[in-house]
Amino acid sequence: MTRNRSMKIASVAAFLAIVFIAVPAAISLSGRIDLYYTLTSVALLSIASAGVWLTFYIGRINIGQGAYALMGGYVSAILVMNHGWSFWPTIPVAGLLCAAASVLIGLPILRLRGVYFAMVTLTLTEVARLLALALPITNGAKGIVSIPLPGALSVFGLTIIPDFATLQNSRLAFYLLAVTLMVVCFAVMYRLVQSRIGKLCQSLQQNEELASSIGVNIAYLRVIAYAVSSFFGGVAGAIFAAISQSIYPSSFTVTDSVNFMLNCFLGGLGYVFGPMLGTLVLYFGWDLLFQTGRLQLLIYSGLMIVLMLVLPNGLLSLAETTRKKA
Amino acid sequence: MAEMLEVSGLSKRFGGLVAVNNVSFSVREKEILSVIGPNGAGKSTLFKLISSFLRPTSGEVRLKGERISGLAPHIAARRGVVRTFQETTIFKNMSVRDNVIIAHHLRSKANLFGFFLGTGTARADEAAFGASADEILALLGLASLANETARNLPHGHLRALGIAVGLATNPSILLLDEPFAGMNHEETMRMVALVRRLRDLGLTILLVEHDMPAVMKISDRIVVLNFGQKIAEGTPSDIQANDKVIEAYLGSEDEAIGL
Ligand SMILES: Nc1ncnc2c1ncn2[C@@H]1O[C@H](COP(=O)(O)OP(=O)(O)OP(=O)(O)O)[C@@H](O)[C@H]1O
Numbered sequence: 001m002t003r004n005r006s007m008k009i010a011s012v013a014a015f016l017a018i019v020f021i022a023v024p025a026a027i028s029l030s031g032r033i034d035l036y037y038t039l040t041s042v043a044l045l046s047i048a049s050a051g052v053w054l055t056f057y058i059g060r061i062n063i064g065q066g067a068y069a070l071m072g073g074y075v076s077a078i079l080v081m082n083h084g085w086s087f088w089p090t091i092p093v094a095g096l097l098c099a100a101a102s103v104l105i106g107l108p109i110l111r112l113r114g115v116y117f118a119m120v121t122l123t124l125t126e127v128a129r130l131l132a133l134a135l136p137i138t139n140g141a142k143g144i145v146s147i148p149l150p151g152a153l154s155v156f157g158l159t160i161i162p163d164f165a166t167l168q169n170s171r172l173a174f175y176l177l178a179v180t181l182m183v184v185c186f187a188v189m190y191r192l193v194q195s196r197i198g199k200l201c202q203s204l205q206q207n208e209e210l211a212s213s214i215g216v217n218i219a220y221l222r223v224i225a226y227a228v229s230s231f232f233g234g235v236a237g238a239i240f241a242a243i244s245q246s247i248y249p250s251s252f253t254v255t256d257s258v259n260f261m262l263n264c265f266l267g268g269l270g271y272v273f274g275p276m277l278g279t280l281v282l283y284f285g286w287d288l289l290f291q292t293g294r295l296q297l298l299i300y301s302g303l304m305i306v307l308m309l310v311l312p313n314g315l316l317s318l319a320e321t322t323r324k325k326a
Numbered sequence: 327m328a329e330m331l332e333v334s335g336l337s338k339r340f341g342g343l344v345a346v347n348n349v350s351f352s353v354r355e356k357e358i359l360s361v362i363g364p365n366g367a368g369k370s371t372l373f374k375l376i377s378s379f380l381r382p383t384s385g386e387v388r389l390k391g392e393r394i395s396g397l398a399p400h401i402a403a404r405r406g407v408v409r410t411f412q413e414t415t416i417f418k419n420m421s422v423r424d425n426v427i428i429a430h431h432l433r434s435k436a437n438l439f440g441f442f443l444g445t446g447t448a449r450a451d452e453a454a455f456g457a458s459a460d461e462i463l464a465l466l467g468l469a470s471l472a473n474e475t476a477r478n479l480p481h482g483h484l485r486a487l488g489i490a491v492g493l494a495t496n497p498s499i500l501l502l503d504e505p506f507a508g509m510n511h512e513e514t515m516r517m518v519a520l521v522r523r524l525r526d527l528g529l530t531i532l533l534v535e536h537d538m539p540a541v542m543k544i545s546d547r548i549v550v551l552n553f554g555q556k557i558a559e560g561t562p563s564d565i566q567a568n569d570k571v572i573e574a575y576l577g578s579e580d581e582a583i584g585l
Pocket residue numbers: 340343345363364365366367368369370371372
């Protein structure tokens with residue numbers, strides 16, 4: 001038991017050392033500054049995917065996370081551009097507004113299960129895109145551009161985060177921001193799943209009728225899980241808008257929503273850290289296959305199908321089987 | 327004896343079909359009352375009405391004098407009416423022990439946020455549920471299987487686990503839908519003894535069952551349904567001698583009611 005615990009602490013420390021020290025060091029040594037952007041994207045996409053994973057955990061296939069990422073991006077952009085907000089408070093506000101929207105949307109649609117819920121969420125992304133095109137406040141197809149870089153964040157006169165515009169390397173700053181949020185997000189997810197809430201979510205996934213017969217308020221729990229999920233989507237979207245300094249109706253599309261879901265499948269639906277690994281592998285896998293040119297999509301899809309056949313429980317199930325053998 | 331549950335004028339209509347038709351009876355505290363009747367008589371529907379999984383078309387159900395019909399199922403469970411399912415319904419991918427632990431949900435004093443933060447209350451809940459789950463598993467003879475994944479249990483043990491899950495909610499009245507279905511004679515007798523034991527521990531039990539010898543052996547009283555209507559009510563010997571009951575079962579097998 002204690003051995004298990006020290007193992008856990010060691011792996012967390014190793015992970016933190018890699019993402020906060022080893023990766024930046026390796027990048028600056030090799031001079032591959034562009035990798036910052038890639039890894040920042042992976043971190044943010046894995047936050048959005050973590051949300052999708054949580055909806056899987058209550059037994060719902062969620063192909064609508066793109067809608068909340070898009071909404072989060074617009075909320076942040078509009079608050080910064082039209083209302084003169086600093087970027088920093090727009091992160092939680094984007095998350096909370098997305099969570100609030102998802103409660104209103106979730107109340108009716110979370111009654112649906114299986115493919116019905118999946119289809120409704122799929123259309124949600126498209127509805128979000130069409131809304132972004134049509135609403136006056138989102139500026140239609142032209143989107144919102146030239147969003148300034150995040151300013152300084154200070155508390156009681158103490159500068160915690162410097163103005164990104166004054167930094168030599170804002171890419172590193174964005175990387176650190178995204179990775180920090182990713183770590184927080186997955187720490188929250190881990191705690192959720194380890195606590196009794198995780199068991200309650202599993203009870204929904206496995207049998208909602210029985211769950212309500214033992215007194216679980218299933219409608220409430222479903223909505224809470226979906227709201228947390230959408231919160232993560234909104235947060236990821238807000239930071240994306242700040243990095244690319246722009247947001248368009250096509251910034252998050254159905255393809256992104258599908259990818260969020262695939263990230264979860266690939267990493268493993270039974271493992272909290274599945275979406276993180278899945279996002280990393282999928283993102284780099286796709287990039288690596290770029291060299292195959294026209295065959296890229298074919299090889300990619302083929303590999304995905306093979307992986308799902310060979311490892312139906314995701315990549316992390318591999319670690320579990322080797323551990324059992326050992 | 328005091329009345330635990332009171333069903334009055336309860337009806338449920340599915341389109342043109344009246345599955346439960348103006349049924350009234352009451353369950354006394356600490357008794358085992360069985361509901362019997364031919365297939366499709368409306369027994370499961372009656373159970374769903376009592377546990378608030380279905381809303382009655384008319385009539386009402388009262389628990390200790392308080393109306394419970396028309397509430398959400400999780401609220402009815404909170405008031406103390408808990409049902410086990412006709413099919414073996416459990417959380418298949420959880421361990422046996424986790425199935426029982428999670429079913430303690432109603433007893434938790436901490437809220438979701440408390441569980442997330444791991445507050446003192448939440449940890450006290452956790453410890454209490456673990457201890458209580460082990461007791462319940464021991465009572466049902468499942469202690470040695472505690473860490474087994476539920477889906478791997480043999481049928482008889484699945485039924486027992488279903489009951490363990492129901493017990494963990496600490497109900498005032500437990501509704502068992504065909505607890506002996508699919509069991510051999512020996513397993514049935516063990517389950518009969520167990521259900522009796524639960525009653526002796528202070529639980530009120532309402533059960534639906536087709537296994538007539540077991541029903542006659544276990545029940546304090548019996549209610550007979552046919553085509554949604556109550557046709558008889560009484561002690562096992564009353565029911566065995568009742569002409570209407572014999573008629574309802576006639577054409578099927580006479581020995582079905584233990585004659
Ligand atoms: N949701 C429903 N919609 C329509 N009809 C239903 C529904 N549930 C049950 N019925 C019908 O109501 C009648 C009573 O069904 P019920 O399941 O209560 O019978 P039962 O006495 O439990 O039978 P069994 O002994 O076979 O379990 C049946 O004719 C059934 O087809």
